[in-house]
Amino acid sequence: MFRGVLLPYLVWRIIRRQNVDREIHVALQPSSGLVLGAACVVFSLVVAYRVGAELSLVGTVAVLALTIMLSMKLIGFLMLTVRYEAISQVLGLLILENGIFLGAQILVPGMPMLIEIVILFDLLVAVACFGVLVRYLQTAIGATSTLSLKKLVG
Numbered sequence: 642m643f644r645g646v647l648l649p650y651l652v653w654r655i656i657r658r659q660n661v662d663r664e665i666h667v668a669l670q671p672s673s674g675l676v677l678g679a680a681c682v683v684f685s686l687v688v689a690y691r692v693g694a695e696l697s698l699v700g701t702v703a704v705l706a707l708t709i710m711l712s713m714k715l716i717g718f719l720m721l722t723v724r725y726e727a728i729s730q731v732l733g734l735l736i737l738e739n740g741i742f743l744g745a746q747i748l749v750p751g752m753p754m755l756i757e758i759v760i761l762f763d764l765l766v767a768v769a770c771f772g773v774l775v776r777y778l779q780t781a782i783g784a785t786s787t788l789s790l791k792k793l794v795g
Contacts, residue, residue: 669723685711706747713740731771
């Protein structure tokens with residue numbers, strides 16, 4: 642419920658309030674980012690198969706889960722590093738956290754519910770902090786780009 646309804650609603654609400662249609666400042670063209678994301682997925686697949694071969698797990702669901710987990714982490718890091726808009730960075734953080742959560746659920750199925758609740762609470766705090774940051778950037782600077790944070794250094 643929290644991941645599927647509340648978090649997308651909070652991010653959608655931030656986007657609607659800021660009237661942002663697309664990212665203005667790009668560090669990487671969309672086609673280059675797509676190729677780099679595909680390279681991250683292939684790298685994750687190679688790493689997962691090598692780890693699976695070392696642990697004699699080739700052909701099991703653990704290798705595929707490790708591939709998905711690593712690729713989601715790498716794509717989340719990619720979004721955090723090449724995007725300058727704070728809203729895009731929030732989405733990168735959500736992708737990164739979902740990769741961690743997915744890996745924990747599949748690779749360690751006996752994970753206590755308390756740890757999952759702590760991770761979800763941490764994610765809610767991070768999204769709320771990013772919401773405050775986006776609102777501050779919009780009111781103080783007039784843009785939601787994190788490139789504008791260089792102006793705040795004294």
